[in-house]
Structures are given as C-alpha cells and as structure tokens.
Amino acid sequence: MARALHRNRSLPHARYLQLATVRADGRPANRTVVFRGFLDGTNVLRIVTDRRSQKADQIGHSPWGEACWYFPSSREQFRLAGALTLIGAEAADPQQTLRQQAWQALSEAARCQFTWPEPGAPRQSEPFSQTAPADPPVSFCLLLLDPDHVDHLELRGDPQDRSRYWQTDAGDWQTARVNP
Amino acid sequence: MARALHRNRSLPHARYLQLATVRADGRPANRTVVFRGFLDGTNVLRIVTDRRSQKADQIGHSPWGEACWYFPSSREQFRLAGALTLIGAEAADPQQTLRQQAWQALSEAARCQFTWPEPGAPRQSEPFSQTAPADPPVSFCLLLLDPDHVDHLELRGDPQDRSRYWQTDAGDWQTARVNP
Numbered sequence: 066m067a068r069a070l071h072r073n074r075s076l077p078h079a080r081y082l083q084l085a086t087v088r089a090d091g092r093p094a095n096r097t098v099v100f101r102g103f104l105d106g107t108n109v110l111r112i113v114t115d116r117r118s119q120k121a122d123q124i125g126h127s128p129w130g131e132a133c134w135y136f137p138s139s140r141e142q143f144r145l146a147g148a149l150t151l152i153g154a155e156a157a158d159p160q161q162t163l164r165q166q167a168w169q170a171l172s173e174a175a176r177c178q179f180t181w182p183e184p185g186a187p188r189q190s191e192p193f194s195q196t197a198p199a200d201p202p203v204s205f206c207l208l209l210l211d212p213d214h215v216d217h218l219e220l221r222g223d224p225q226d227r228s229r230y231w232q233t234d235a236g237d238w239q240t241a242r243v244n245p
Numbered sequence: 246m247a248r249a250l251h252r253n254r255s256l257p258h259a260r261y262l263q264l265a266t267v268r269a270d271g272r273p274a275n276r277t278v279v280f281r282g283f284l285d286g287t288n289v290l291r292i293v294t295d296r297r298s299q300k301a302d303q304i305g306h307s308p309w310g311e312a313c314w315y316f317p318s319s320r321e322q323f324r325l326a327g328a329l330t331l332i333g334a335e336a337a338d339p340q341q342t343l344r345q346q347a348w349q350a351l352s353e354a355a356r357c358q359f360t361w362p363e364p365g366a367p368r369q370s371e372p373f374s375q376t377a378p379a380d381p382p383v384s385f386c387l388l389l390l391d392p393d394h395v396d397h398l399e400l401r402g403d404p405q406d407r408s409r410y411w412q413t414d415a416g417d418w419q420t421a422r423v424n425p
Contacts, residue, residue, distance in 0.1 A: 076317075083313045085265035085275035093273050095265035095313040097322050133263045133275040137256075137317075142277050174403075181404065181424060188422040193404040216276075223354070224361065224373040242368040244361060 072139040082134035084112065084210070086123040086149070094123055100134075101167060104209065110145065112208040113167055113175075116153055117183045121206060124149050130210055140220040147212040154203045168201035179205045218245065246288075246323060253318040262314035264292065264390070266303040266329070274303055280314075281347060284389065290325065292388040293347055293355075296333055297363045301386060304329050310390055320400040327392040334383045348381035359385045398425065 073079035080100045088094050101111040110132065114121055124130075131146040152160045168176070176197030182189045215230040225245040232238055253259035260280045268274050281291040290312065294301055304310075311326040332340045348356070356377030362369045395410040405425035412418055 078315070078317045081315060083263035083265075083275060083315070085263075085273035085311070087267055087271065087273050091267065091271075091307065092309040092326065093265035093267050093307075093311045094324075094326070095263060095275060095311040096324055097313060097315050127271065127273075129272040131265070131273045131275040133277060135258070135261060135263070135277050137258045144274075144276055146272065146274070178404075178425070183424060185407075185409075185423050188407075188424055195403075223375075224358075227365075227368075229365075243365050244363060244368055245358070 066143060069136045069139055069141055069143070073136045076138060079136055079138070082132045084120070085131045085133070086120055087127040087129065088119075088123055089126045094119060096120065098132075098208075101170065104163070108212055110210040110212070111167060112210065113171065114151070114206050114208045115179060115184055116204045116206050117185075119185065120208075121151055124151050124208075132210055132212075142216075142218045142220075144214075144216040144218075145210060145212040146214040147210055150209040150211070152207040152209065154201070154205070160207075164201065164205070164207040167207040168205055173197060249316045249319055249321055249323070253316045256318060259316055259318070262312045264300070265311045265313070266300055267307040267309065268299075268303055269306045274299060276300065278312075278388075281350065284343070288392055290390040290392070291347060292390065293351065294331070294386050294388045295359060295364055296384045296386050297365075299365065300388075301331055304331050304388075312390055312392075322396075322398045322400075324394075324396040324398075325390060325392040326394040327390055330389040330391070332387040332389065334381070334385070340387075344381065344385070344387040347387040348385055353377055 081097050082100055083095055084098045085093055085095045098112045101113060103109060104111060128149050130149040134143045152164045177194055179202050180194045180197055213232040217228045219226040227245045228240060228242050230238055230240045261277050262280055263275055264278045265273055265275045278292045281293060283289060284291060308329050310329040311324060314323045332344045357374055359382050360374045360377055393412040397408045399406040407425045408420060408422050410418055410420045
C-alpha cells in the first residue's frame with residue numbers, strides 16, 4: 066500500500082477510494098471517500114464522515130465495509146475488507162483523542178462542510194459557512210476501517226498478478242497468490 | 246452520464262467504476278469493473294463478468310448493486326443503485342443475443358481471460374491461453390445494472406452541487422437538488 070501511494074503521489078485523486086457498506090434494507094451502498102492516512106503503526110485506514118450521512122446510519126446497522134482502491138498510475142487495485150468503527154463526539158479516550166487529531170489535520174475547507182445543513186436533505190438556499198470552529202462539531206466523526214482481508218490485483222503483466230492476504234483469528238497474516 | 250463520459254474520454258480509466266454487492270454472509274463486496282456501454286436506448290449499464298467470480302455468486306444471493314463512478318477530469322461522482330441481472334450461457338433470447346453481442350465487442354485479450362483457470366483459486370503455473378474461441382465460453386456472462394436511484398455530486402463549486410434522481414413505481418424519473 067505504501068509503495069502504491071508513493072508511486073501515485075502526483076495524482077490528488079489517488080487518495081480517493083470507494084467504500085461499500087450495506088443499507089438497512091440489505092442493499093449495498095458505495096461512495097468515494099478520502100484516505101486520511103493510517104492510524105500510527107497499524108493497517109487501519111482513517112476516513113472522516115458526517116454523523117448525518119447515510120453511511121454513518123448504515124454502519125449502525127452493519128459494521129462491515131469493503132474499500133476498493135484503484136491506482137491509475139501503477140494500474141493496481143487493493144480491495145480492503147473489514148470492520149468499520151465510527152468515532153463521534155460521545156466517544157471516550159483514547160478514541161476521542163484520535164477524533165480530535167483527525168479534526169486538527171483537516172483543511173479549513175474540509176472542516177466547513179461539517180457545519181453545513183444536513184447532507185442529502187433538500188437543498189437549502191441559505192449561505193453555506195466558509196469558516197469552521199476550532200473544535201470538532203457533533204457532526205464530525207472519524208471512521209476507521211480495520212482490514213481483515215486484502216485482495217491485491219496488478220493489471221500490468223499478462224496474465225495479471227493477484228494475491229490475497231487475510232488475518233487469522235490469532236491475529237497473524239497469511240497470504241496466497243491466486244489466479245487473476 | 247454521456248456528458249461526463251465525453252469530458253473524460255482521454256482517460257482510459259474513466260471507464261472503470263466500482264461495483265458494490267452483498268456477500269452471502271451479509272458483508273459488502275466492492276471491486277473495479279469496466280463499463281461496456283449502455284444497452285441501446287436505455288439507462289442500463291453493461292458489464293461483463295466470469296461465472297466463476299465471487300460477484301456472480303453474490304448476485305445469486307442478492308441481486309442488488311451500487312456502482313460508484315468517479316470522473317477525475319470533471320471531478321464528479323455518479324452513484325448508480327439498482328437491480329443486477331446476470332446473463333449466462335443458459336439464457337434464452339432476447340437476452341442470449343445481448344450476451345453474444347457483448348462477447349463480439351470484447352478485445353481478444355479480454356476474451357482470453359474467460360478461458361483461464363478459475364479466478365481467485367490458488368495460482369496455477371500452467372500457461373494462460375493467449376487465444377480465445379469465436380463463441381463465448383460457459384464462463385462468460387453479461388451483467389446488467391438497471392439503476393433506480395442515482396446520486397450525482399459535482400465537486401467543482403463551493404458548496405458542491407448534488408442532485409438525486411429516482412425512478413417511481415410507475416417508471417418515470419423524479420429529481421431533487423440536495424445539500425452536498
């Protein structure tokens with residue numbers, strides 16, 4: 066993953082990945098999110114989201130996600146499946162500190178969005194604020210994806226190269242090269 | 246959609262989108278697929294897939310999908326949710342004709358993959374064929390996504406522009422501009 070991020074660092078949208086969740090009615094949902102780095106020293110992906118968004122509601126019903134991350138420059142795909150954890154204003158430490166750190170790392174433009182009217186509700190004409198508070202509002206959540214299965218496909222090569230990685234119940238990782 | 250495709254036509258990976266489905270155990274799955282055009286005169290997206298792939302199995306359990314399609318050049322996202330239909334070798338006309346047409350439209354390189362060993366199984370060392378039959382093998386399926394909900398987000402603009410489109414039971418489309 067670190068190598069793919071480095072190879073694709075010139076593309077801002079290389080930090081965009083697609084996160085699938087399951088809706089309360091059992092249908093899948095899928096949207097682009099921004100990768101905000103790994104939790105220090107772990108494989109856990111950091112994402113931020115709005116408490117009022119559909120995905121926050123979906124995670125309450127089913128805490129599982131699969132991220133699909135395609136890197137155009139190196140033509141490789143990572144599929145990262147695992148548990149999702151939503152960390153909101155009510156969380157205690159040490160999680161609350163992680164949420165505060167994620168807020169501090171956001172740009173002013175990204176922060177403003179959490180002060181805006183409810184996402185997905187009928188469009189309001191009132192001005193959308195261009196300033197954000199210093200502390201995270203209640204709408205701001207840190208979202209963690211802790212992968213337990215990874216599928217890595219490299220399109221370069223004929224046939225392509227594909228490997229699976231998965232975490233055992235004991236916590237260690239196993240790997241297998243598979244047919245593309 | 247047609248306008249977004251045109252604006253992004255110089256990027257080969259603008260035809261790559263991420264398709265979410267639901268696994269038999271209720272967890273989401275997500276992978277990149279290639280857009281193969283619309284069914285003539287409809288909003289139905291054409292995709293091809295291997296009968297032996299996980300997604301074909303998942304669609305047997307839950308025929309719902311959501312595609313997330315991000316266009317880097319125009320910085321816009323379409324989320325397309327709807328029913329998935331898998332059309333295999335056993336399908337009757339008129340669906341079988343659609344499957345045959347999809348096969349004819351594939352490149353030789355894309356066709357070869359349907360003759361390869363089972364996708365996702367332990368990697369085999371035997372040569373992977375570089376030639377394909379004229380007629381589609383049993384592994385080849387046409388996959389149709391018929392959207393009934395669309396969410397269109399344009400990142401350009403501050404605040405961003407977001408609209409929803411959905412199909413009523415009567416079959417007509419309604420739309421609403423919503424908060425980003």
